[in-house]
Amino acid sequence: MKHNISIAIDGPAASGKSTTAREVARRLGYIYIDTGAMYRAITRAALDAGVDMNDADALERVARSSKITLEIKEGQQHTFLNGRDVSGEIRTPEIDRNITPVATHPGVRRIMVEQQRQLAQNGGVVMDGRDIGTVVLPEAELKIFMEASIEARARRRLKEQANGDPSITLENIKADLARRDHADSTRADGPLKKAPDAVVIDTSNMSIEEQVETIVQLARERQQ
Ligand code: CDP
Numbered sequence: 529m530k531h532n533i534s535i536a537i538d539g540p541a542a543s544g545k546s547t548t549a550r551e552v553a554r555r556l557g558y559i560y561i562d563t564g565a566m567y568r569a570i571t572r573a574a575l576d577a578g579v580d581m582n583d584a585d586a587l588e589r590v591a592r593s594s595k596i597t598l599e600i601k602e603g604q605q606h607t608f609l610n611g612r613d614v615s616g617e618i619r620t621p622e623i624d625r626n627i628t629p630v631a632t633h634p635g636v637r638r639i640m641v642e643q644q645r646q647l648a649q650n651g652g653v654v655m656d657g658r659d660i661g662t663v664v665l666p667e668a669e670l671k672i673f674m675e676a677s678i679e680a681r682a683r684r685r686l687k688e689q690a691n692g693d694p695s696i697t698l699e700n701i702k703a704d705l706a707r708r709d710h711a712d713s714t715r716a717d718g719p720l721k722k723a724p725d726a727v728v729i730d731t732s733n734m735s736i737e738e739q740v741e742t743i744v745q746l747a748r749e750r751q752q
Contacts, residue, residue: 530751530752531651531751532558532650532651532652532751533651533652533668533669533670533747533750533751534648534651534652534653534655534665534667534668534669534670535549535552535558535653535654535655535668535669535670535671535672535743535747536655536656536660536661536664536665536668536670536671536672536723536726537549537654537655537656537657537660537671537672537674537743538656538657538658538659538660538661538662538671538672538673538674538720538721538722538723538726539656539658539672539673539674539675539676539720540675540676540681540705540708540709540712540713540720541681541685541705541708541709541712542676542681542682542684542685542705543674543675543676543681543731544674544676544684544731544736544739545564545656545657545674546562546564546605546656547736548674548731548736548739548740548743549562549654549655549656550562550600550605550654551736551740552654552740552743552744552747553653553654554600554603555740555744556652556654556744556747557652558652558653558654559647559652559653559654560598560600560605560653560654560655561598561644561647561648561653561654561655561656562598562605562607562656563640563644563655563656563657563658563660563664564656564657565596565598565605565607565618566596566598566607566640566643566644567627567630567631567636567640568607568618568619568623568627569594569596569607569609569614569618570587570590570591570594570596570630570636570640571618571623571626571627571630572609572614572617572618572623573590573594573609573610574586574587574590574626574630575622575623575626577590581626581629581630582629584633584635585635587629587630587633587635587636588633588635588636588639591635591636591639591640592639594609594610595608595609595610595611596608596609596643619688619689620689621689621696621700621704624704624708625704627708628707628708628711628712631712631715632711632715632717634716634717637659637717637718641659641663641664641718644657644660644664644665645664645665648664648665655668658712658718658719658720659718659719659720659721661673661722661723661725661726662718662721662723663718666723669750670727670743670746670747670750671723671725671726671727672726672727672728672729672743672746673722673723673726673727673728673729674729674731674739675728675729675730675731675732676730676731676732677732678702678705678706678709679702679732680731680732680733681705682698682701682702682705683698685701685705686698686701689701727746729742729743
């Protein structure tokens, strides 16, 4: 008998988690939960409200009062903040620059982790982020830790974000990825860390199809 499992995918910025996780979920008929989009939406809400990014209490209030929903429409992932589709506004250099203080505050993380566990309570989920295998779903039947060289990750991000904007360069992106990797790995609460029982996949020289197939195979073995 097959049973629905939970799949946790963690790894550094732009390692290919979201694209891979979404497709794995589609093939397995599972729900995909992009926790990065949740932290990004809270950052959007905090910027819109003009909150001081060092004011932990104010950020926690923003996190508590924001309703975030994730939906897949025509194969595209959409993120809603209080009913407004913010998908186009959360993957920008402005959010990349401001997300670190938001994702570092333990109060904000507590609220996010609680919501993420609720979304996953019935299993049949693929969730990606930084702390999924270690904090959010430590009981997940399959844990993946996705890595890729900073060169490969920066090239991917440039392709996603540039759109002919000359201010977005490979060097700027590399600097932002290195800064966020460092901040994500060294924070006290929910740091980016490989769970001891995670399978490591280095995607530097892999295609999306290869990444997806590898994880789907592992998932099918563990669904038995
Ligand atoms: O797409 P990319 O890999 O650049 O980032 P993301 O997965 O959308 O996450 C953006 C930021 O949110 C990360 O740099 C983390 O600071 C934060 N994040 C987190 O702290 N915990 C998570 N579970 C997911 C994201």
